[in-house]
Amino acid sequence: MAGGFKVTPTWLVTIVCCGLLIYVVVKKLDDISEVKIEGSGIAFRGSASPSDLLSPAQRERSRKVENRIEAEVREAPSQAPPRTDLSGAWITFDGASRWTVSLENGQLMFREQQLVAPGVVSAAGYGTFDGHTWSLQFESILGINGTASLVLHDDGTLRGQATTAVGVSFALALRRE
Numbered sequence: 001m002a003g004g005f006k007v008t009p010t011w012l013v014t015i016v017c018c019g020l021l022i023y024v025v026v027k028k029l030d031d032i033s034e035v036k037i038e039g040s041g042i043a044f045r046g047s048a049s050p051s052d053l054l055s056p057a058q059r060e061r062s063r064k065v066e067n068r069i070e071a072e073v074r075e076a077p078s079q080a081p082p083r084t085d086l087s088g089a090w091i092t093f094d095g096a097s098r099w100t101v102s103l104e105n106g107q108l109m110f111r112e113q114q115l116v117a118p119g120v121v122s123a124a125g126y127g128t129f130d131g132h133t134w135s136l137q138f139e140s141i142l143g144i145n146g147t148a149s150l151v152l153h154d155d156g157t158l159r160g161q162a163t164t165a166v167g168v169s170f171a172l173a174l175r176r177e
Helices: 009-027 056-075
Strands: 032-035 042-044 088-092 097-104 107-114 121-129 133-140 145-152 158-164 169-176
Touching: 056 097, 056 107, 056 121, 056 133, 107 133, 121 145, 133 158, 145 169
Parallel strands: none
Antiparallel strands: 032 042, 088 097, 088 169, 097 107, 107 121, 121 133, 133 145, 145 158, 158 169
């Protein structure tokens, strides 16, 4: 290959999710009753929910990111609410992430959760929406900050580009859930 392999955010998320899955399988091997390959995942014995399997450190980092972003939104100058309401549940086209969007202090705020790690906010951010483009800033659970510009298309999808503070850019596309 002339260009070589490029690690994209999608690959990075996939690798992290696989690592988390392997970790859960190894740590909870005695609790696993079934592993399904097509269309499903791992069935555990007992009544533990998937969110019970997340580490306390992940939950704490998740809360810190969410609290920091919420504080920034509260302290930001109040904005007039956008004419188009983007509040509600959105999902990435690959189905890996869910965004919960809410209107707070005139800003549109999102909280992202990976579907493989329910209960943990993997990224949060906020920004203004001019009726066409949502310009936002975000922080991930890994401490990576960035900005994104998402355009609302006629089909109701949000599509655009995100760029991290370390210079990694990636496409981002969401549809209403």
